[in-house]
Structures are given as structure tokens and as C-alpha cells.
Amino acid sequence: MPGFLHVTAADVSAVGPEAFLCVVGIALVLLDAFAKSLRPSFPYLTLGGIAVANFLGGYPSGSAFAGAIETSELTRFVDLLALAAVALATLGGGALLARDRRNQGESYALLLWSAAGLMLMVKGDDLLVVFIGLELMSIALYVLAAWYREVAEATEAAMKYFLMGALASTFLLLGVALVYGRLGSTRLTALKGALASGEGFSDPMLQVGLLAILAALAFKIALVPFHSWAPDVYQGMTTPAVAFLSTAPKAAAVVVAVKVLGTLAPSGLGEPWRPLLSLLAVLSILFGNVVALAQRDLKRMLAYSGIAQMGYVAIGLATFDGAAFEGILVFLAGYLATNVAAFLAVGALSNGEKEAHPLADVAGMGRRRPFAASVLTLAMLSLTGLPPTVGFIGKLLVFRAAIDAGLMTLALVGIFGSLVSAGYYLRVVYTLWMKEPSREVAAPEEDVLSGAAYILVSVAMLYLGVFPRLLLDLARAAARSLPY
């Protein structure tokens, strides 16, 4: 092992995008402090930073920092998801925050830092790097949850998210400690070697360790029964931040779960892991969808819908083979475009970030704001999984993998969940187009940036639904670079 502080150019380039995002974030905070007049240009600076970071993302596959970091097609795929999520949240969110004059540089910086954290988390081959990445991602989001600190719901959301998130982090550390205690390393590759030669995976201490790590990740993914923070946080957090929170971090946590499971259970999922993940999937799908039916606040509804959607991902986790991983990645990418679209449109069709987002407020918006209403409609159809949207492609792949692996029950539960979900997703659609408005809602006109965001997400939802090959090829390459 080379010297501890010996950092090569290859090491730097492996974390180039993260480093650059952090620097841009710091620059934005400083600019906000010393050159407030530049505030209108912050979205452009952020987007420019994301573009450069994306350019820096062309690093080669391999290990860096003496094996603490492992880069691959998969990490590039997650980079792409994270950058897309921040870019879209910035494009569509600037106007929402500017309405209340709360578009300070920090609002962009925190998103960038959070993205950097989740990208680092996925690259970590050392579980401690994973932990650091997860913390960077989460702490930025805790702060964003309290962005409107004068609003009671926002403070509540931040407190709840922080306390429960801290507990989840503790679980992760506990799990890492137990794994280290048993196998003497925190490196996934080293663990894999130790397991291959050693007594294998029946060891109870290892099992408890893995359980703790999975619980922490399930918390970030918001799977039942680790979901209880989601509705309150979604409701209290600013809409652009939720658009990010509900997509990219969940995707990253899912990928880390796949990596950890693949390392500690190299010969495929056996007892008790497959039944356990199946249970998480079934509970999330049934609970999320049924409770979402009863919601009258759009953001809370989308929170429960997100729980159910991650239940479909958990079907892929329980299936645990190459086809399922590919399906998961496609599903996550489609979900990202769709859910960001949904949140941006919900934000644009509301009275403002400080108020609730009742479903009744979007009544008649089909006529008043046809553009944003169409985006929201498309997002609802994609979340339902109706073709020809990208939501259909994701479900097609995940369900196909599950059925091929003989997990028919899971697929049927998923299908049943989809049917229930049509009930509340389509309720949004008819409220938009078929109901008369009950009260005056501010819902400002789109500016250029949010218009661009709407077009991007709509094209993504439709184009990838009709011509999914681009996404499938990316996901295929990414899934292949998983070492199992």
C-alpha cells in the first residue's frame, strides 16, 4: 500500500465531479454573501457547474485512493442521475424559490453538496467512504428541509428528518462495525475475498451487521417500515428540494444496497434475505398505494406514492439477478424524470412554497396553465406505468425479471398496486382537466428556465418510453459492471 497521503492524478480524476460540485457550492455561498446582486445568475452558474462536473465524469473505470474508491460504468450512471436531478431541480426550482425571495446561493449549494455526497457514496468501495458520502448527502438535505424556518411544518420536517436520519446513520455505523469485527476489513472487495475463502455467510454477527446496513439504506429509500419520515418531510421541504430528495438519493441508496448485498451474499440471495426484501416490497407497495388513496395534499400523496414506487424497486432487489439490476436502474432513471416532473409542476401550480399543496388547488388548471398541467398529467400517467411513457418501461423490466425468476406473487402484488395507484394518480388528472376551480390560486406563469425543465422532463418521459434503447444500453453497461 502506498503512503497514506500519496494522492495521484488518477485519484483526483476519480472524484473530480464531486470535488468540482463542492467548489461550485462554496463559490455560490460566498457570492451570495459578498455580491447579492448576482443572485439572478445563480441558476446559470449552478447549471454551468453541473455541465463541467458532467464533463469531468469521463473518468476511467478502476479503483482509486488505494482501493477506497471504485469507479465503473455504474458510478457514471449514478453520476448522471444525480447531475440530472440537480440540474432539473435548479431549472424548474429557481422561479419557485424566487417567488418568496428565498433563492439564496445556499439553496443551490446545498443541492450540489448533496449530489456530491451521493455520488461519492456510490463510488465508495470502503464502507466508511459510503458512510461519509451518505452523511454529506443527508446533512445538506436536513438543512434544505428547514429552508423556510419560519414555517412550522418545515421546522417539524427538518427535526424529524434529522433525528430519524441520525438514527439511521448510527445503524449504518453499527453494521459496518460488526462487519469489521467479524471480517477485519471495511473494504467490499476485501470482504468478498474473505467470504469466498472463509466460512461464508451463515455467521450471525455478519447477518446482524448486514441487517443494520440494510435498515439504514431502507430508511433513505423510504421502504415500509422505515418510511415514516417521508410524508412530513415531503410536505415541509421546498418543492425543488423534494424533487431532488425523492429521486437521486433514493437511487443511490438502492445501488449501494445492491453492492453490499452482492458482496455479503455472493452466491445469490438465500434465506432470510429474499423473504425479507420481498416483505419490504409487498409492505411498501400495499401500504404506500392504499394510504396514498386517502391523501388530499399533493405532496403527501406523492410521498406515499414514492414509498410504493420504491416497493417496485424492492421487487427487483428481491429478484437479485442481472436482469433485475438492469430493470432497477431503468426504473430509477424513469422514476427520476417522472417524479421531478411531478414535483416541479405541483410547485408551479400552487400558491407558494409556504402553503400547503391541496389537490383541490389544481382544479381547472388544465385551462389556466395547460403547459404545467400537461407535464403533471404526463407524470401521473408515467407513475401509473401506462405506455408509452418511461414508467411503463421500468415496470416492464422489473416485473419481467421477477416473473422469470419465479417470483410470480411479487409481480401480482406489484400489478395490484399499480391498479390501486391508478385511482389516485388519475384523480390528479381529472382534477386538472375536469373540475372547476374552487378558489383563486396564484400559480405564476412559467419563466424560460422552468419552461426548459418542463420540456426536458416531458421529452424524457415520452422519448424514453417509445425509444428506450438509449437508456437500456446505459443501464445494461452499468449493471454489467456490478461485480456479480
Add this chain to the structure above:
Amino acid sequence: MLDSSTPIQWLGADILTTLVFLPSLGALLLLLLPNGAKNAIRAVALLASGATFALSVLVLQRFNPAIAGLEAFRPLLVDRPWIPRFGIRYLLGVDGLSLILVVLTTLLTLCVLVFSFGQTIPKLRGYVAAFLVLETGMIGSLVALDAVLFYVFWEVMLVPMYFIIGIWGGKRRIYATMKFVLFTLAGSLLMFVAILFASGVHAKATGILTFSLLEWIPAASSGAWSLTASEQALLFWAFALAFLVKVPLWPLHTWLPDAHVEAPTGGSIILAGVLLKLGTYGLLRFAIPLFPGAAARYTPLIAVLALIGVVYGAWVAAAQKDMKKLVAYSSVSHLALVVLGIFAGNVTAVSGAVMQMVGHGLTTGLLFLLVGVLYERRHTREMADYGGVASQVPVTTTLFVIAMLGSVGLPGLNGFVGEFLILAGVFKANVWWAAFAATGLILGAIYLLTLTQKVFWGPNRVEANLGLTDINGWELAGALPMIVLVVVLGVWPQPVLDLVRNSVETVVQIASVRMVP
């Protein structure tokens, strides 16, 4: 004339692709127009649906009905990879069965749009766009030969219909449209799982990952698919349920009266004229040829449900006071007879069923259209609000009487051919079924004649009807092609029977192999 094996290219796209997406192109074009440009909207509507109809007639002309079996698809087949890794293909093709329904679809869409110009329809742009997107979904479902592609088009039909009922519908439109969507979706999602499972089993058995019917059907008849009996039964029901909900067969029919009553006239015409037929089409194209053993095993059960449907639909229709509801329940009865014909399993009955699918599309479409003419003027569909209006609206009355007699099955009109062939075929299969089904037809004559008598004949009891104006130019232009076909196909049904003979014989032959493992 060109050899029928020459692929037809139009602007670089093959003819079937153009046929499927031309209407959607029109819908896209509409987005560029301002909402108020009524004449431009009408022009685009006419152009898109008219060109699609003309194209379907061109395909009809190029189609060679003499080719038997699955080879019939070959000359116009479009086969491109779509999602190659999962063996999902962009596979389009027509045989006689799908082609006659495609032409029915393009004709009815054109008629509906022309008809709508004579009616007061708010937000005309969206209305026309919804029908054009719907047309893409309908044609696509009929020509898709890849199961996943079929499923995609099948679901694409759902959204425009959801909007058509939900935006332009009556008072309880939201309830009706949600019920329509959830019923249909419940069936189609099951079918989706069945499609995925079926391909998985097929891949394991044959080593070929495919969703193509052209490979599935031979595998099913040769037994190469190696489905166990219980797998076949489950798959059959998953497919059949999706289609029987759409038909709809008693007791899955409850969404239909709601949807029909609340839908705007154009929506009702397309719903009755095409969407219901896609259910029976699906039985003939998927459920029976893919799982012939299970289809044979469950024929008695489905036949009993169909017989109940025939009588129940007629019986309930006879009790209705609302004209639209009456016609809706008559559809339940008529379509149940079609299902009975399909499951009778001989060439006569299945030919009759296909004939009746076309005939019902025309006559019931017309009945809905003419009820829509009256409703537009009086804003009521209660029979009691009319009476003796024949002297006020002589043209409407004449058209209604022709459509009604066609629906009743008067010889010389098109409904007779289908019903007669179905009954003759069912008689061969099972005398009791035929006897029972015939009673439903007699009931049908009673309620439709009563309807006509109550609305058009007798003394004029309601003063408001004295000022009733007759059908206007656009409305008439929409109705005329359908009326003409009702008469022409009644007198001279042979072209349709010739067109579909080979498809029907293929289905019947596959079904009669009855590979019960």
C-alpha cells in the same frame, strides 16, 4: 396492379406504420393551431381521418385474402427490432379479420368527426385530438402482432377515452370515466403479467425469446410451448378476462351502461362501434389460438355466461326509459351473442360473429348517433319526453328505422347476416344454446320496436317537440356512409365473408386441435 408482395412505401415509412400514426400526426398538428380556429381544426380533422380512411381502403385493396393461415400476414408484414434484448419487436401485420376491423375503425372515426361538426362541442380542438390519438391506439391494437406492442397500443386507447368521457361527458362523467378506466385496467394488467409469463415459459421451452404471435401460435398448436394444463388455464383466463371486460360479458359489464350514458355521442359511437369489438377481436387473435386447450375446456362456462348476457341484456334494455341506456344494454346482449358465436367453434358461427362485429358497429353506432341528434336539440334522452316526432324530423326517423331494423336483424339489412350465421353455427354446436339465444333476439325486436314507437310514432304529446329541427348537413354526412353500408352489406355480405374466411378458418382449425396436455 402491383404484385401484392411488393412492400408499399409512403414517404419512407411502410404503409401500416403510416396507417397507425397518421391520425396522431393530425393530433400533433392540432396542437399548433389556436383553440378558436374552428375551420382550421375541422380541416385538420377531416384531412387526418379522411387520409387514414383512404389509406385503410388502399391496404384493403392490396390485401390478398386468398392466402391461408399465418402466411396471410406475410405480404404487408413490418418487422423491426424495438427492444431487441427482450425479443420485443415492432411487428405489424394484417389478415382479413384485423383488416375489416381496421376499415370499420377508420370509417367510424371519420364519421364521428364529421358528425361532431354539426353539434355544439366546446373545446373542439381537444375533442378532435383525443379521437385522433384514440384512432392510433385502435388501429395499432388491431395490427400489432407482438404481444408487448399490442399491450402498449391497448393501453394507449385508454387515456383518450378517459378524457373524452371525462371532459365532454354528462353529469356523472367523472364517476363513469374512472369506472371505465379501472375496469379496463384491472383486466389489462393481468394480461400484462400473463404476456410476460408466457414469453418466459416459451423462452425456456424453445430457447427463443419472443413475444411474436407468429411464433407463439405455431408453438401453441404444436405443443412446443410445453405449458402445463394449469398454466394454460391461468394464462387463458388472464387474457380472456382482459378481453371479456372490454366486450363486456355479463357479469363484467357494469361499467358499460355508465360509460355509454355519460359519454358524448361521438364517444359512445366509438365505444360501441370499435372498442367493444377489440374485446372479441382479442379472443379470436390471442386467447383462443394461444391457449386452445383451455379455451375448449372453458367453452361451456363462457357459453353459459354469454347466454345469460344475451337474455339479461335484452331484458334490462326492455326496462329502460333512457334511450342511450337502452341502446347500451342492447350492446351487452348483442356482444354476448358474438361471444357465443366465437366459442361455438365452427366456421359458420365464427364468420357470423365477425360479420356481426361489423354489423353491430354500424347499427349501434348509428343508433347512438341518432339519439345524439335528438339530445343535441332537446337535451333529454327520456323516451317520455318524445313521442310522435316523426312528422318533425322525417329524415332522422327514416335513418333511425333503418338502423333499428338492422339491429333487430331484419333480412336484407346487415344485422340479419351476422345473427343468422351465428345462430346457424351455434345450432350445429349445441341445439339448446341456439334455442336460448334465439329468445334473446326476439326480446331484442320487442324493445327496439317499442323504443321507435314511443319516440317517433303516435301523437305528439310534448309541446317542446313541435319546434324540433331535423338532422343537419354535417350530422347527416356522418350518418350516411354507415346507413349505406348497413344496406349494402345486408344485401351483399359476400365480400366481407370472403375477406375474413381464411382468418376464421385458421382460428377454428387451431382451436379444434385442442392440445390438452
